[in-house]
Amino acid sequence: MMDLTFTTLSHWDQEQWNQLRPIYEEAxxxxxxxEAILHGMLDRGIGFLHGGYQGTEAVTMAVTGLAGPANDRKLILDYMAVRQDLRGQGLGRLFLRQIRDWAIREHGINAIILEAEAEDNEVNRTRLQFWQQCGFIPTDYVHTYIWVPEPYRGLVLPLEPDFELKDNGQSLFxxxxxxxxxxxxxR
Structure with missing residues (x-):
């Protein structure tokens, strides 16, 4: 079994960020x-920085945030990455389970939401396949932002049996x- 030590920061720690930043920038x-926006997200209590370590070496990272009222809380998986030379070994799935378990335990979430690039190309198909293998359900709605050129598709991982998406995915956005x-x- 893989060993992956899981950490979550709710306050900025420059030393840990320096270990996670190469994974973030590579992915x-x-x-x-x-960095200043990520720093601000943690400082203002709207985001979390997660790290996965093998020994003292950072091998995975993620940025998350909470959305919705307390009785309908969702986790937004803003960024998640595995160091490129370690991909394909199951670290991403293990790390995602650790994030999920933390979010359920600490915040009582009922779903995880993410957005993935929607353009039909090999890289995006591979990413979509990974998320689907992790249990995420892709939605039909494709969102176009005014500030980035590529369109995005919403995906949701329901964590309660009665979770129901009542539209084509537009509500996820x-x-x-x-x-x-x-x-x-x-501020």
């Missing part, structure tokens, strides 16, 4: 949130957009 060379707006909002 998201374009369109990633700047209300949660995602709310987190993005809070992240970029000046």
């Amino acid at each position: 998201f060379p374009h369109g990633a949130k700047p 209300r949660y995602i957009t709310a987190l993005h707006e809070k992240a970029y909002r000046k």
